[in-house]
Amino acid sequence: MTPSTDRNQQLFDRARALIPGGVNSPVRAFRAVGGTPRFVQRAQGAYFWDANGRRHIDYIGSWGPMILGHGHPAVVEAVQRAVLDGFSFGAPTEREVQLAEEIIRHVPSVEMLRLVSSGTEAAMSAIRLARGATGRSLLIKFEGCYHGHADALLVKAGSGLATFGHPTSAGVPAEVVQHTLVLEYNNIEQLEQAFAEHGDAIACLMIEPIAGNMNFVRASVPFMRRCRELCTRHGTLLVFDEVMTGFRVALGGAQSLYAAQIPGFAPDLTVLGKVIGGGMPLAAFGGRRDVMEHLAPLGPVYQAGTLSGNPVATACGLATLQQISQPRFFHALASRTRNLVDGLGEAARAEGIDFSVDCEGGMFGFFLLPQLPQNYAAVMKSDAPRFGRLFHGLLDRGIYIAPALYEAGFVSSAHTGADIAETVSAAREVFAELRT
Numbered sequence: 333m334t335p336s337t338d339r340n341q342q343l344f345d346r347a348r349a350l351i352p353g354g355v356n357s358p359v360r361a362f363r364a365v366g367g368t369p370r371f372v373q374r375a376q377g378a379y380f381w382d383a384n385g386r387r388h389i390d391y392i393g394s395w396g397p398m399i400l401g402h403g404h405p406a407v408v409e410a411v412q413r414a415v416l417d418g419f420s421f422g423a424p425t426e427r428e429v430q431l432a433e434e435i436i437r438h439v440p441s442v443e444m445l446r447l448v449s450s451g452t453e454a455a456m457s458a459i460r461l462a463r464g465a466t467g468r469s470l471l472i473k474f475e476g477c478y479h480g481h482a483d484a485l486l487v488k489a490g491s492g493l494a495t496f497g498h499p500t501s502a503g504v505p506a507e508v509v510q511h512t513l514v515l516e517y518n519n520i521e522q523l524e525q526a527f528a529e530h531g532d533a534i535a536c537l538m539i540e541p542i543a544g545n546m547n548f549v550r551a552s553v554p555f556m557r558r559c560r561e562l563c564t565r566h567g568t569l570l571v572f573d574e575v576m577t578g579f580r581v582a583l584g585g586a587q588s589l590y591a592a593q594i595p596g597f598a599p600d601l602t603v604l605g606k607v608i609g610g611g612m613p614l615a616a617f618g619g620r621r622d623v624m625e626h627l628a629p630l631g632p633v634y635q636a637g638t639l640s641g642n643p644v645a646t647a648c649g650l651a652t653l654q655q656i657s658q659p660r661f662f663h664a665l666a667s668r669t670r671n672l673v674d675g676l677g678e679a680a681r682a683e684g685i686d687f688s689v690d691c692e693g694g695m696f697g698f699f700l701l702p703q704l705p706q707n708y709a710a711v712m713k714s715d716a717p718r719f720g721r722l723f724h725g726l727l728d729r730g731i732y733i734a735p736a737l738y739e740a741g742f743v744s745s746a747h748t749g750a751d752i753a754e755t756v757s758a759a760r761e762v763f764a765e766l767r768t
């Protein structure tokens with residue numbers, strides 16, 4: 333046998349010898365869809381080129397951060413300048429203040445915030461803060477929501493309704509998740525039952541308001557209203573995990589959409605990441621001043637980070653937020669995304685494929701199901717092998733979507749009408765193949 337001339341395969345073989353699964357984050361390994369991961373050589377705008385020099389239209393965008401596309405000139409310039417001034421100081425800088433001001437300006441429920449380096453760190457810290465501020469231990473999480481890989485959050489529902497969870501990862505002791513109640517998303521009855529049984533012991537309820545880690549499932553307005561009411565009544569903190577949706581579905585995040593429909597609505601704490609770093613390791617958690625003041629050095633809840641508020645990352649995030657807060661940015665992004673999902677929906681209908689699709693701002697999701705699912709069990713009714721065929725059909729045509737059916741997609745301001753049209757026509761060909 334002659335050795336493979338596929339550079340992606342060569343790199344994957346080398347990587348697998350040295351890095352578990354060949355990747356530094358599991359989904360990148362293509363396990364759900366099979367085949368060889370694409371090793372990215374470079375990216376520009378809406379495209380990346382893999383190790384074979386093949387161009388792909390990128391609908392992952394680093395799983396959300398690249399809302400301006402890759403290599404936006406204003407962001408590149410800001411990062412280059414920042415690098416010349418130093419990589420990291422472990423001392424405060426003006427840009428941290430500016431980034432805090434910029435975030436708070438757009439997300440009014442956030443009165444104070446702290447910067448960290450990953451969404452995992454932000455969610456984990458928000459939970460410690462919620463527990464420290466309330467003096468309680470229990471937390472509510474919903475099945476199918478992802479909040480990073482902190483131990484207490486790697487948990488699935490036990491048997492029966494509204495029960496304490498079981499670890500979803502080896503290495504997480506059962507005792508660590510015994511304080512985590514796992515509930516079904518969008519299930520008001522279970523939510524009420526959980527609060528009726530445990531209400532005054534629940535420190536926080538953490539939720540992805542649009543669950544991008546179930547592809548794309550919205551929390552219904554009545555469900556969210558009930559979450560807010562029950563949290564308020566029981567002194568439980570409502571924590572919005574907007575790592576994915578923040579500055580992505582709207583400038584004010586998903587919470588601005590609920591606030592438009594539920595008078596006076598606001599979460600108590602918000603977790604942010606992805607877009608606020610513009611592709612650099614940067615995340616944040618923030619919210620009510622009286623809660624945030626429990627954090628060290630003001631209060632007794634400890635939290636720290638050597639690279640927190642990193643000067644290069646804050647430059648990248650600030651430049652990104654400055655671009656996306658320009659007038660009509662979100663309007664244009666949302667209509668481009670809408671064109672994509674409408675086109676995909678029409679293509680599926682024309683080929684007689686069961687298909688449902690939704691989007692908000694620059695985030696979208698689709699299912700090979702006749703109706704949009706409302707919870708994790710419904711998402712899991714998707715036909716995985718069929719999704720794998722769709723994924724590879726698109727990949728063969730240079731269209732790169734998430735290699736797993738429970739992941740959202742992202743459109744950037746660099747995607748053109750021609751990119752969308754190319755994607756839709758490729759999708760129609762693949763749908764035709766799926767029918768046979």
Ligand SMILES: *Cc1c(COP(=O)(O)O)cnc(C)c1O
Pocket residue numbers: 449450451452453455478479480481540544545573574575576605606615
């Ligand atoms: C990506 C994500 C996280 C984890 O962020 P990392 O930076 O990968 O640690 C947490 N919550 C949500 C909703 C996410 O989408």
